[in-house]
Amino acid sequence: MRVGFIGTGLIARFHARNLADAEGAAIVAVHDLDQARAQAFASDFGGVVVSSADEVIDQVDAVYVCTWTSDHPQYVRSAAEAGKAIFCEKPLATTHAEAVSMTEAVEAAGVVHQVGLVLRRSPSFRFLIHQVQQGHCGPIMNVVFRDDQYLPTQGMYQSTWRGDPDKAGAGTLIEHSIHDLDLLAWMLGPIHSVGAHTAHVHGLDGIEDQALAWLVAESGASASLTSIWHNVLSRPSQRRVEVFCQHGVWVLEGDWNGPVRWELAAEAADAVGLNQTGAIEGPELVAASTAIDGLGTNGDVAFIEAVRSASPAYPDFRVALEAHRLCDLAYTYAGSVD
């Protein structure tokens, strides 16, 4: 399987490392506006540096679109027209309308498509969401979702485009917390209403560095999402999620390997066969989440398998549309004191 990369920065390197475990897949062509970056990537992971995205698309079976967000749509369209499988990073685009149009394009072309909503494969979230959706704790009442990290124009990011609204669309809500909106939509089911407040303190106009969004689901469950880009360089992305059900409380502290903790009413603990209080993390959590859904944690291996067998990939572009819809609604209705 011949694989190509358009954009060879931070996230491209993450995928390239994962692809080392995908049997029979080889990176053969890469392109980046920054020639030195493309060259360093090719030296580390293989492939020939070519001078345009079209050349990448011509030479491969599957293409990774890992540029900054505003440039995703054009390459997704070109790859779809060429009939190539596509892995596109999140957010798909800077607006919901564009994400819908891209989804229609890949579906019409009949190509395999996957989006970089990587937390759909997180053992922590798969375990947590399964537990609270089972119903043994009664209905979900409220979710408190906090996501904070340092302003991603520095440190490990080694790029500044996240400070440019023309490239990123906006700030923390779309660029980072599109993951969180996706997880909340997955957990809560159909969303009935959305509200938000955004502001910025870092002086990057059009880039909110704090967002408070609230969601109300058709089930009656509600959620608040707090998303912050501060300047504490010792804190990379951190998520803490508290889910209050009628008969139990679940707390997720590590967004991949846990721990996920619980405190249950006696009847709920009996129903699910757990102690009233407990925690799970690490290999035990990975095994528990695999037993739930059979999904692996390596989304790139899964993508290559889907391409090889011409079967649907997960999560695909359509999965991402609800998060994009909620994000656009949040921005539309956001009150702001900027």
Ligand SMILES: NC(=O)c1ccc[n+]([C@@H]2O[C@H](COP(=O)([O-])OP(=O)(O)OC[C@H]3O[C@@H](n4cnc5c(N)ncnc54)[C@H](O)[C@@H]3O)[C@@H](O)[C@H]2O)c1
């Ligand atoms: N799934 C995740 O958890 C996750 C994590 C990080 C980034 N991302 C997403 O991945 C994308 C890239 O982010 P990153 O952190 O890798 O950024 P980055 O700055 O490290 O890399 C992006 C690269 O794309 C190149 N580029 C931009 N436009 C281009 C074009 N038209 N043609 C060729 N190359 C182009 C840049 O020169 C840069 O080298 C963004 O959409 C971001 O939101 C997703």
